[in-house]
Amino acid sequence: xxxTLLGLSTLYSVEALVMLVLSFLVLLFYRDSGVTxxxxxxxxxxxxxxxxxxxxxxxxxxxxxxxxxxxLLVSFLxxxxxxxxxxxxxxxxxxxxxxxxxxxKWLVLSSAFIVILSAFSVIxxxxxxxxxxxxxxxxESLVSLIYGCSFLFVGIxxxxxxxxxxxxRVMITLAAWFTLRYLLFAFGSVIVLATDWxxxxxxxxxxxxxxxxxVLGFIVLIWLQEAERYQxxxxxxxAKYLDKHDSLTGALNREQVxxxxxxxxxxARDNGSELALFLIDIKHFKFLNNTYGLKAGDQVLGEVATxxxxxxxxxxxxxxxxxxxxxxxxxxxxxxxxxxVETHLHEVISRAYQIGQESILIQATTGYATFPTxxxxxxxxxxxxxxxxxxxxVTNISGxxxxxGMEAQSQExxxxxxxxxxxxxxxxxxxxFQPQLNLYTNRLEGVEALVRWxxxxxxxxxxxxxxxDIEKLGxxxxxxxxxxxxxxxxxxxxxxxxxxxxxxxxxxxxxxxxDPKLIATIQSLLFKYEIPPKCLELEIxxxxxxxxxxxxxxxxxxxxxxxxxxxxxDFGTGxxxxxxxxxxxxxxxKIDRSFIKDVANNDSDITIVKSMIKLSHGxxxxxxxxxxxxxxxxxxxxxxxxxxxxxxxxxxPMPTEALAKxxxxx
Numbered sequence: 001x002x003x004t005l006l007g008l009s010t011l012y013s014v015e016a017l018v019m020l021v022l023s024f025l026v027l028l029f030y031r032d033s034g035v036t037x038x039x040x041x042x043x044x045x046x047x048x049x050x051x052x053x054x055x056x057x058x059x060x061x062x063x064x065x066x067x068x069x070x071x072l073l074v075s076f077l078x079x080x081x082x083x084x085x086x087x088x089x090x091x092x093x094x095x096x097x098x099x100x101x102x103x104x105k106w107l108v109l110s111s112a113f114i115v116i117l118s119a120f121s122v123i124x125x126x127x128x129x130x131x132x133x134x135x136x137x138x139x140e141s142l143v144s145l146i147y148g149c150s151f152l153f154v155g156i157x158x159x160x161x162x163x164x165x166x167x168x169r170v171m172i173t174l175a176a177w178f179t180l181r182y183l184l185f186a187f188g189s190v191i192v193l194a195t196d197w198x199x200x201x202x203x204x205x206x207x208x209x210x211x212x213x214x215v216l217g218f219i220v221l222i223w224l225q226e227a228e229r230y231q232x233x234x235x236x237x238x239a240k241y242l243d244k245h246d247s248l249t250g251a252l253n254r255e256q257v258x259x260x261x262x263x264x265x266x267x268a269r270d271n272g273s274e275l276a277l278f279l280i281d282i283k284h285f286k287f288l289n290n291t292y293g294l295k296a297g298d299q300v301l302g303e304v305a306t307x308x309x310x311x312x313x314x315x316x317x318x319x320x321x322x323x324x325x326x327x328x329x330x331x332x333x334x335x336x337x338x339x340x341v342e343t344h345l346h347e348v349i350s351r352a353y354q355i356g357q358e359s360i361l362i363q364a365t366t367g368y369a370t371f372p373t374x375x376x377x378x379x380x381x382x383x384x385x386x387x388x389x390x391x392x393x394v395t396n397i398s399g400x401x402x403x404x405g406m407e408a409q410s411q412e413x414x415x416x417x418x419x420x421x422x423x424x425x426x427x428x429x430x431x432x433f434q435p436q437l438n439l440y441t442n443r444l445e446g447v448e449a450l451v452r453w454x455x456x457x458x459x460x461x462x463x464x465x466x467x468x469d470i471e472k473l474g475x476x477x478x479x480x481x482x483x484x485x486x487x488x489x490x491x492x493x494x495x496x497x498x499x500x501x502x503x504x505x506x507x508x509x510x511x512x513x514x515d516p517k518l519i520a521t522i523q524s525l526l527f528k529y530e531i532p533p534k535c536l537e538l539e540i541x542x543x544x545x546x547x548x549x550x551x552x553x554x555x556x557x558x559x560x561x562x563x564x565x566x567x568x569x570d571f572g573t574g575x576x577x578x579x580x581x582x583x584x585x586x587x588x589x590k591i592d593r594s595f596i597k598d599v600a601n602n603d604s605d606i607t608i609v610k611s612m613i614k615l616s617h618g619x620x621x622x623x624x625x626x627x628x629x630x631x632x633x634x635x636x637x638x639x640x641x642x643x644x645x646x647x648x649x650x651x652x653p654m655p656t657e658a659l660a661k662x663x664x665x666x
Contacts, residue, residue, distance in 0.1 A: 446503030533563030593627020
């Protein structure tokens with residue numbers, strides 16, 4: 001008996017030493033890789049070695065009193081180490097398979113549970129000399145049952161990891177062996193524990209386990225080496241892929257597009273077809289990023305690239321050139337097919353994008369050129385498609401084909417853009433102000449800021465001479481910010497000179513009003529020039545409202561809470577209706593001059609204006625009429641209950657100096 005115990009003690013000691021060395025080697029792998037599951041595997045092997053040390057000590061102690069504190073302590077060490085070994089092994093496999101993290105809280109809670117379970121297994125029946133089988137079931141059978149079920153899970157998990165590693169198959173076989181070994185032991189110990197042949201098996205099992213542990217240890221080392229080699233190959237392959245593809249969308253990058261484009265052109269020539277090269281630009285993508293966040297923007301770009309690659313037209317090339325710009329090249333055999341391709345691209349891109357809980361809609365602008373009609377060199381073809389795209393953007397058209405002469409138009413627009421930016425930088429754009437008269441008090445109610453261009457060569461230019469170019473060139477927001485700053489600066493100057501607060505109304509475009517930075521910009525200007533919010537009024541058109549009514553309403557509410565009033569300009573000319581008045585929390589309605597022009601001679605106009613005023617007042621909105629040019633118009637508007645008027649009969653738009661004299665007179 002003593003020889004048997006000594007042999008087992010030696011076996012467990014050697015096995016424990018091997019496991020400690022193995023855990024140290026795995027730790028070295030972890031230090032190089034930093035992968036979490038390898039760290040947990042190291043801890044698991046350490047606890048396996050700890051349990052083997054406990055078994056060696058237990059065998060060396062031999063037969064002692066059941067209540068011996070040393071024996072109980074060693075038994076607790078063995079049981080707890082076995083459970084902890086299994087726990088960290090399962091966590092390691094879970095992380096390796098799912099790539100999910102396991103929180104530190106879960107590790108602590110599960111470890112605490114194991115310590116309690118182990119203490120109960122050891123302490124229960126510890127002093128009862130008649131409960132030999134019960135102690136065995138708690139300390140051995142229960143452990144084996146849990147081990148068997150866990151190794152069954154390990155085997156299934158390894159089988160579900162689809163890798164070609166040889167060690168994976170060996171580890172699945174080993175997991176199957178441990179599953180059978182522990183489950184058969186668990187059930188056998190309950191049914192035939194007292195038989196001699198089962199007790200004989202108990203003497204053999206430690207040696208079988210030792211062989212299994214040794215095989216498992218070396219297989220783990222080989223597996224980690226294979227995994228490291230696989231990771232290295234994966235990194236190399238990914239680097240090769242990223243060398244040719246855009247990392248965000250998976251589409252070809254610019255270098256690969258320029259490399260493959262001549263080949264696609266040559267293939268089209270051989271097939272007797274034309275190669276249509278489309279450049280695609282997402283409209284207002286910056287606004288999308290500002291509204292939904294950069295992550296949502298990235299997801300939309302990735303989905304756009306996927307849709308283009310999976311297009312039923314089977315494109316030759318799909319690439320991302322930069323930002324929100326894509327390239328799409330496809331062979332066509334007839335000119336009529338170009339419009340089919342263009343329509344198809346717009347339909348593909350305009351379908352809703354489901355990003356989280358948001359359903360996002362976008363639109364695109366396309367410009368295209370064809371080989372060999374527009375060029376037989378890749379760079380020239382790309383440049384002409386880009387010219388067509390630029391022309392489509394500045395003319396607000398969804399798509400355009402390249403045509404000769406577009407270069408000259410683009411050059412003119414580029415020159416105009418440079419001139420307009422220089423005008424803002426040099427303050428050539430000035431503000432004129434048109435007074436607004438309150439019909440109840442017959443006093444000045446405020447002024448509207450109107451932009452003019454004091455051109456160094458062409459003299460004073462009116463908005464009709466340059467606002468279209470501003471819109472084409474995408475400078476509307478820049479101009480709005482410029483006018484806001486000038487208006488706030490002038491409000492402060494009037495107060496400082498005349499000790500009088502004058503309310504200034506500023507027109508804003510849809511792009512500016514829906515910009516998430518608008519509120520911060522206005523707050524900054526109010527603070528910079530030390531002016532009260534009530535001195536600033538913002539005017540928007542009906543078309544601004546219908547572009548995104550939810551965003552517009554939210555912005556209006558914030559502005560009103562700040563003390564800034566908001567009015568609808570040119571009411572009656574857009575696509576909205578009086579029904580919007582009920583929804584919008586606006587302060588004032590400005591009736592468009594087209595309804596005022598013939599109000600003195602046209603009964604229909606009188607009826608329309610009267611209805612607008614009545615309904616607006618019923619909803620608590622003030623009404624201002626634009627374009628009042630004679631006494632008869634003024635009298636009718638007074639009789640209809642209009643609150644305020646604006647027009648040449650009251651005063652023409654005037655520069656700052658002239659308005660100062662006007663204020664002195666009033």
